[in-house]
Amino acid sequence: MFADYTWTELGSIFAMQGFAGLILFSVFVLMALGLAIIFGQMGVINMAHGEFMILGAYVTYLCSNFVEAHFPALFGIYFFFAMALAFVAAGALGALVEWSLIRHLYKRPLDTLLATWGLSLILQQAYRSIFGAREVGVSLPNWLLGSVPLTDIIEIPINGIFVMVLTFVIAIGVYFILFRSRMGMQTRAVVQNRVMAGAVGINTQKVDRNTFALGCGIAGIAGSAFTMIGSTGPTAGQLYIVDTFLIVVFGGAASLLGTIASSFAISQAQSTMEFFLSGSMAKVLTLLTVVGILMLRPQGLFSLKIRR
């Protein structure tokens, strides 16, 4: 396969390929973080995760149209407002859903799966009724398009760098919220022992709502960022949901570190195999490996060691 190429060409391609793997890693982390928080901390299987992401994407779409029409001067930086708004919108919807739906089902974890799946169908049809069945095109500021040419062959996609930086910032943010803030301490206390946490005066209902809203909000940011690399349509959320669950389950449900590790493992495996094999085959092999490892280690890569 490589016989006809010079060493410089090969070196460049491998550099590009490494970078492609890193972008995929960032994308995976970004889409899985929100789900990992909700699934890991609350045990709720949120099948509507993809639709929360798409809410973020639609908010970005509305923002871009609004800014383009009314404040064209600000178009270059609208994306940052859009992400903040996407976080707020998806978070608010998350809080509403938790209050009206999820909190009644905490004792029936499998029913949350059905309920959130129903919710995802409702949201899809709502998007379809509001924005139309067709995909919408989100216009992006020019500086986010194109690539930085380093050499003749090595060209680094700007949106890839943007997603990487964003993922890094969000991951650090989540770390601080969960491990360095009062809210995070309460959340972790509720995860470890709900009854005891309640007994020492933690408002467990409020913690649940905030956690769910946080997870959905991060999904909203992810959706907003993915308008750069993917499609925005009523059912686009479905494109992400399988990969997202795969990552969270493989990483170990209750561990954010596990989510990051599994994102890394899966993204590298996937992108390397895609390069050497064909796309569908790469996917099959990735899934087979994950299934194999989960058979040997049902709790996932990392698991929280607590006494039950």
Next chain:
Amino acid sequence: MRRVKDIIQSRMSRRSLLAGTAATAIVAATGAVTPTFADEANTTGLAVTDDTVQVGILHSVTGTMAISETGSVQAEKLAIEQINAMGGVLGRKIEYIQEDGASDWPTFAEKAKKLLVNDKVAAVFGCWTSASRKAVLPVFEQYNGMLYYPTFYEGLEQSPNVIYTGQEATQQIIAGIDWVAEEKGAKSFYLLGSDYIWPRTSNKIARKHIEKLGHKVVGEEYYPLGHTQFNSVINKIKLKKPDVIYAIVVGGSNVAFYKQLKAAGIDMTKEKPLLLTISVTEDEIRGIGGENIDGAYAAMKYFQSLENDNNIEFVKAFKEMWGDDVVIGDVTQAAYLGPWLWKAAVEKAGSFDIDKVRLASPGIELATAPEGYVRVHENHHLWSKTRIGLAKPDGQYELIYETADLMEPDPFPEGYQ
């Protein structure tokens, strides 16, 4: 047999004489001519009364496929409205019963049965994906219905109960590849597609044709439907340096593919490599964004920007009915042909009876098609021209080339199966 044919021909000549004298006079004339067929047309057991005829529209307006099928529904409704404004078919107004296939193939079959058995519709305009067509096919054959199917598709099918108004694969593919090979001097091709029957069959035909021309396929790959990460394959394409990327990616993947292609620094306007697709119509460009696909070529039979009188009229009427910001893609136009072809066949047969309409269908001509002249082949597909369009940042294609003659539909190409 011969006598029947003579009678049809004599009727036809009267009809075409009328059509020839003054197109506008038809509106008045149809009303006067058609009552002679009334008794004949009414004995079919179909939902036909003295002044109405019912047809079915069967597309997904909910679920994943709604994105693609909406345009077809709009086009079919427009055609029906226009036909009614001209006095209907055999003096009868068309009424449509719309059913939702909901992007679910068994639902399509169920709704098709409902339309044929309960509603007894005279024709059905519908389906979009091959999977939905395959699901309804046994129903149409069992209950003897007539389906007008609008999508360009992989071929390898020919049913007495279906008229295929889109192109089958060879029409779309062979002309496109001949064009890049001759005009652009392309010698090496990278075939890429979503992983299901249409892209795989199409690429098989493409590969065979490329090799027949003495050129090379340097890569052939498929990605699962809904795949959103194409960076690895883009790197592979950069390494292999093909002259042409031949892309048959569909659905949400399309958007991801073109955005990432652009982000990876492949500027299609430089044509190094050149990108030729058969799966991106103006409809899809809306989601992709014109700036992301600027410079790509598409091979299909219709573009919204075609500058003939039929099309200018059609685009105007379509926008009047559905709003100024709609776009019209290849399949939407093909869907628009359905009701017109059916009308012509019914009038030629002088009856709504399915068997008579079927017999009358081959040879039906439509000079008023937005794409230009089309004719129904014995094999129920359409003779049509294939065109190459260049994608522009405004989301429209600019016509670059069209085949001089109509391409003959060949759903079972020899040696390609």
